[in-house]
Amino acid sequence: MIEVEGLTKQYKSVRAVDDLTFQVKPGMVTGFLGPNGAGKTTMLTMACGLLRPNSGEAFIAGHNTWQEPLPAKAAMGLLVDGAPVFDRLSGPEYLFYLGALRRMNQAEVEHRSAQLLDALQLADAADKPIADYSAGMTKKILLAGALLHNPEVVILDEPLEAVDPVSGQLIQEILRA
Numbered sequence: 001m002i003e004v005e006g007l008t009k010q011y012k013s014v015r016a017v018d019d020l021t022f023q024v025k026p027g028m029v030t031g032f033l034g035p036n037g038a039g040k041t042t043m044l045t046m047a048c049g050l051l052r053p054n055s056g057e058a059f060i061a062g063h064n065t066w067q068e069p070l071p072a073k074a075a076m077g078l079l080v081d082g083a084p085v086f087d088r089l090s091g092p093e094y095l096f097y098l099g100a101l102r103r104m105n106q107a108e109v110e111h112r113s114a115q116l117l118d119a120l121q122l123a124d125a126a127d128k129p130i131a132d133y134s135a136g137m138t139k140k141i142l143l144a145g146a147l148l149h150n151p152e153v154v155i156l157d158e159p160l161e162a163v164d165p166v167s168g169q170l171i172q173e174i175l176r177a
Helices: 040-047 069-074 091-101 106-119 135-147 165-176
Strands: 002-011 014-024 055-060 076-079 153-156
Touching: 002 040, 014 040, 014 055, 040 055, 055 069, 069 076, 076 135, 091 106, 091 135, 106 135, 135 153, 135 165
Parallel strands: 076 153
Antiparallel strands: 002 014, 002 055
């Protein structure tokens, strides 16, 4: 579950997010729509604990993202636009690295990685560095990283941007499943 209460972010004279309150219950799929610059990414980064709000609170799976950052981050899978990726690693190496950061069992990481790489049609690119991936393939490996630890909450910022229509449909099917 995601809960946001009174979230506000002010940049000098621009109020990017203004007293936003909402709740996303387990099993719900929710999208935020609006023009560029409307504050969607700002809201997501505050809700995830990556950007401190001027006021308000956010909770991921019942954990306050600012008072309990480690359990909140452990409960979420996150794909945000512009996040750094270690692109000199191959897809499996990247997922192994993320699994190690999360202190996951190596056998579980290998199993989940193989499932995700296959499901996202990245298995054939297993030997290529991410730097050689297309924009759509890079988006898919970042999604695999967000799903690797089977999180309670998945937060995706523009998950279909730069993805071809067939891959977009595949990603939607994986998220529904």
